[in-house]
Amino acid sequence: MVARLISLKLVLLRNSLHRSAWQLVGVALAALYGLGLLVAAVSGLIGLRAFPVDLAEAVLVTAGSGLVLGWALIPLVAGGLDLTLDPARFAPFPLRLRDLLVGQAAAGLIGVPGACTATALAASVVTWSRGPVPAAVAAICALLALTLCVGASRLVASAASDLASTRRFRDAAVVAGLAALMLAGPALAVSAGRLEGGGAEALRAALDVLGWTPLGAPFSAPAAAARGSLAESGAKTVIAAAAVAAVWWGWCRALSRALVAPRSSGSRARSRRRGIGPFAWMPPTPAGAVAARALVYWTRDPRYGAGLVVVPLLPVALYAVTAVGGGGDSSVLEGPFAFVGPVCAFLIAWQTASDVSYDSTAFALHLAAGVSGAADRFGRFLALALWGLPGTLLLTALPFALAGEWFLFPAVLGVSLGLFLTASGLGSVLSAMYTAAVPLPGESPFKKPPGRTAQTLLVQFGGMAVLAVLVMPELALAVLAALMGERSLAWAALGTGAGLGALLLAAGIVGGGRIMDRKGPELYASLARSR
Structure with a gap:
């Protein structure tokens, strides 16, 4: 079953490139752009090895938390576009939940986002190769972070399969994403101005709190090990592992519900509107x-x-x-x-x-x-x-x-x-x-x-x-x-x-x-x- 899902994902990726020559050109340009970003990210992660521990931790906690959050929000924007990952499509088949769970996780890593995420997380191990203990903790946390990304993405996709399948919700999610992108630049500019005015302490405190959350714990634990705080490093690793376990347990429950009671493909009852509006x-x-x-x-x-x-x-x-x-x-x-x-x-x-x-x-x-x-x-x-x-x-x-x-x-x-x-x-x-x-x-x-x-x-x-x-x-x-x-x-x-x-x-x-x-x-x- 796992091999079948992976092969199905590969076939869909291959067929998507055969639709038109211009689409192939567009995919190639997007791949080159993504490769450039990946090279820059990997180079930056390797270069962070020479910087102080606190600076490297701040960069990784901020970027890593955004990475996990992005994986969790992607299904709300692109729900229903990937036929290999839509839980309700497997309801008619007598499949074991465990096989479907592992198969969807493996299929979710196939593609540009999964490959780039796995490569970047592997490069983060180089950032913390400042000794055997920090490097080992970084390797464990990189695996936990990757598992958390995939699990959070699939949990949201399964739990919101009904909601994310509606066009209005997807459009609203895309609009919200565009709004966030548009406001990101001004927010960074304002943040930079505040930092020059003495807001670095507040930012440092916020990053410390973020490092103890499931979003930032996998990226803060190696830094604690590099500082010699093994107890703090162990506690944050446990937080990351507990988050992975909770996400995958929730995904299992949501996937089970989606298989037993899939969304209806027919028309749904709509709320009756009163009056004729502007007419x-x-x-x-x-x-x-x-x-x-x-x-x-x-x-x-x-x-x-x-x-x-x-x-x-x-x-x-x-x-x-x-x-x-x-x-x-x-x-x-x-x-x-x-x-x-x-x-x-x-x-x-x-x-x-x-x-x-x-x-x-x-x-x-x-x-x-x-x-x-x-x-x-x-x-x-x-x-x-x-x-x-x-x-x-x-x-x-x-x-x-x-x-x-x-x-x-x-x-x-x-x-x-x-x-x-x-x-x-x-x-x-x-x-x-x-x-x-x-x-x-x-x-x-x-x-x-x-x-x-x-x-x-x-x-x-x-x-x-x-x-x-x-x-x-x-x-x-x-x-x-x-x-x-x-x-x-x-x-x-x-x-x-x-x-x-x-x-x-x-x-x-x-x-x-x-x-x-x-x-x-x-x-x-x-x-x-x-x-």
């Missing part, structure tokens, strides 16, 4: 119906939210960068945080450039109902503006509220409104002329669809270039207001951004509506070919 309070007009339908998409379709995941995180990231560089709330207007409003306005409004593409074949409803192109364009903008305009106003005012200085607020608000309105109008034209390569309904919002990539990039970057020209008047007035200190120029920038943006929005809705009236069937044919 109840939107005006009973074609544009109102389109706006209500678009609002439903904005609240329930994860493909829409995935494109805007950066919006609530961008203020945090820009504030962290500005605070580290300037040193307080009084300097927030002197860094990139001052422009968070215009940037978020563009990110929100530019979604209109691909809104028809997200409809896919459901766009046939608009054609069959005889909705005019102008009503379609205005309805979609109305749904976006209901929450996008207040969000743009709040994000634009946030830096000035923190700084307590409102002199340039009208100028920056004019740029934000100009970007939002102009980008919405330009996007209304582009989405009526071209379809973009976007994930299909029901697919992961982070899936990269094949085809028309070159056209999509050309339309997107070309549209951004046109947008930059169209918002130049209010942007120039805002720059002049900042350089000359003229309050009248700041208000002129606000009036220009709002007025010119409204005119360009109206032109985009009318022009995009005429294009849609003329090219509606061709637009639908292009969407149908994308399925």
